[in-house]
Amino acid sequence: MSLPVNRFVNRPILATIHTDAFRHNLGRIRELAPQSKIWSVIKAKAYGHSLEAAFQGLESTDGFALLDIADAQWLRDHDWAGRILLLEGIFSLAELEFAIKLHCDLVVHNEQQVSWLETFKNHSGNPVNIFLKLNSGMNRLGFRPEQYRTAFHRLHSAGYHLHHMTHFANADQVDGLPSVGEQMECFEKAIEGLQAPSSLANSAAILWHRNALGDWVRPGIMLYGVSPTGVHADIVRSELQAVMHLRSEIIDIQELKKGDHVGYGGCYEAPEDMRIGVIACGYADGYPRHAEDGTPVWVDAADAKGEGVICPTVGRVSMDMLTVDLREAPNAKVGATVELWGNEVPVDDVAQMSGTIGYELICALAQRVPVLIK
Numbered sequence: 198m199s200l201p202v203n204r205f206v207n208r209p210i211l212a213t214i215h216t217d218a219f220r221h222n223l224g225r226i227r228e229l230a231p232q233s234k235i236w237s238v239i240k241a242k243a244y245g246h247s248l249e250a251a252f253q254g255l256e257s258t259d260g261f262a263l264l265d266i267a268d269a270q271w272l273r274d275h276d277w278a279g280r281i282l283l284l285e286g287i288f289s290l291a292e293l294e295f296a297i298k299l300h301c302d303l304v305v306h307n308e309q310q311v312s313w314l315e316t317f318k319n320h321s322g323n324p325v326n327i328f329l330k331l332n333s334g335m336n337r338l339g340f341r342p343e344q345y346r347t348a349f350h351r352l353h354s355a356g357y358h359l360h361h362m363t364h365f366a367n368a369d370q371v372d373g374l375p376s377v378g379e380q381m382e383c384f385e386k387a388i389e390g391l392q393a394p395s396s397l398a399n400s401a402a403i404l405w406h407r408n409a410l411g412d413w414v415r416p417g418i419m420l421y422g423v424s425p426t427g428v429h430a431d432i433v434r435s436e437l438q439a440v441m442h443l444r445s446e447i448i449d450i451q452e453l454k455k456g457d458h459v460g461y462g463g464c465y466e467a468p469e470d471m472r473i474g475v476i477a478c479g480y481a482d483g484y485p486r487h488a489e490d491g492t493p494v495w496v497d498a499a500d501a502k503g504e505g506v507i508c509p510t511v512g513r514v515s516m517d518m519l520t521v522d523l524r525e526a527p528n529a530k531v532g533a534t535v536e537l538w539g540n541e542v543p544v545d546d547v548a549q550m551s552g553t554i555g556y557e558l559i560c561a562l563a564q565r566v567p568v569l570i571k
C-alpha cells in the first residue's frame with residue numbers, strides 16, 4: 198500500500214506553499230518596477246519552495262533565473278516557453294551546447310566563458326542572449342570595469358545579443374560599502390556608449406533603490422514574502438505575503454515542576470510549575486538548532502479565549518522535536534496545530550532569534566518535510 202505523501206501521514210509536519218501569495222508578490226513587484234521586465238529568481242529549488250510551486254504561482258513572470266541547468270530542463274519539460282536565465286552561465290563547453298538547446302539566456306562573468314562562446318558554433322538559428330556581468334564593487338563574479346568593454350566587443354563581434362548586468366552588495370543596508378550609488382556610478386561609466394538593455398536590481402534594490410532597476414529586475418527573496426534585511430516590518434510595509442507556511446502539531450505535553458530541566462543539556466530550567474508542549478519539528482526538518490529560548494511558535498486556539506497565541510521555545514531544539522512554554526496557552530492540547538513560520542510567525546523573526554537570515558531557513562527546508570502546493 199502506498200501512503201499519500203502530501204498530507205499528514207505519520208508525523209504531523211507539513212510545508213504549505215501558497216501559490217496565491219506568489220501571484221500577489223509578483224504583482225507587487227510589477228507595481229514597484231512597472232517599466233522593467235521580471236526575472237523571477239528560482240535558484241535553490243525556488244528558495245526551498247519547489248520548482249513545481251514556483252512554476253504554478255509565477256507563470257506570468259517574464260522569465261525565470263536559476264543556476265542549475267537541470268532546473269532549466271525541468272521548466273522546458275513542463276512546457277515553459279518563456280525566457281530562462283542561467284545566473285552563473287555555463288560551467289563547461291559541453292554545458293553550453295545543452296544550454297543553447299534549451300534556449301537559455303546566459304550570464305557571462307569570466308574570460309573562460311567568453312572563449313567558449315567564441316569557439317562555439319551556434320547552429321540553432323536563435324540568437325543567444327548574453328547578460329554580461331560587471332563587477333562594480335561586490336568582488337564576487339564579473340569583469341572588472343577595465344576588462345568589461347573588451348569582453349563586450351568580443352561577444353558582440355561573435356554575434357551574441359548583449360545585455361549589461363551587475364549585482365548590488367548592499368542594497369539592503371544604509372551604510373554598507375560599496376553603496377548602491379557607488380556601484381551605479383561604476384556601472385554607468387563602464388557601459389558608457391555601449392548600447393544594450395540592462396539588469397540590475399535584486400529585491401532590496403526594487404524595494405529601496407527605484408533609480409537602480411534596469412530593464413530587467415531580478416527579485417528573489419521578496420517573491421517568497423521574506424525580507425532582504427531580515428526585518429519583518431519591511432515585508433509588512435511593502436505589502437508582501439509569506440509563501441511558505443511550515444506547520445506541525447503538539448504531540449505531547451509535559452507538566453513540569455519548578456526546577457525541572459528540559460531537553461538535551463537541560464538548558465532550560467522551569468522557573469515555576471508549568472506546562473510545555475512538544476512539537477514535531479526539529480533540526481532534521483530544517484528548523485534552526487541555534488534558535489534561542491524565546492523563539493516564537495504560534496499555537497492555534499490555545500489562549501484563555503481559544504484564540505491562537507505565540508508561545509516561546511524553551512530548551513534545545515533536537516533532531517525531530519522542539520519544546521514550547523505553554524503558560525500563555527492554557528487551552529493548548531495534544532493535536533493542536535502550530536506554525537513554525539508563515540503567516541503568524543514571520544520566518545524573519547525565527548531567523549533573527551537563530552543568528553541567521555530568512556533566506557537560509559527557507560532554502561534549508563528538509564527533504565523529509567512533505568510539501569503541499571495550494
Ligand SMILES: Cc1ncc(COP(=O)(O)O)c(C=O)c1O
Nearest residue numbers: 238364399400415416417418419
Ligand atoms: C545575481 C543575482 N541576482 C538576483 C538575486 C536575487 O537576490 P534577492 O533574493 O536578494 O532578491 C540573486 C540572489 O542571490 C543573485 O545572485
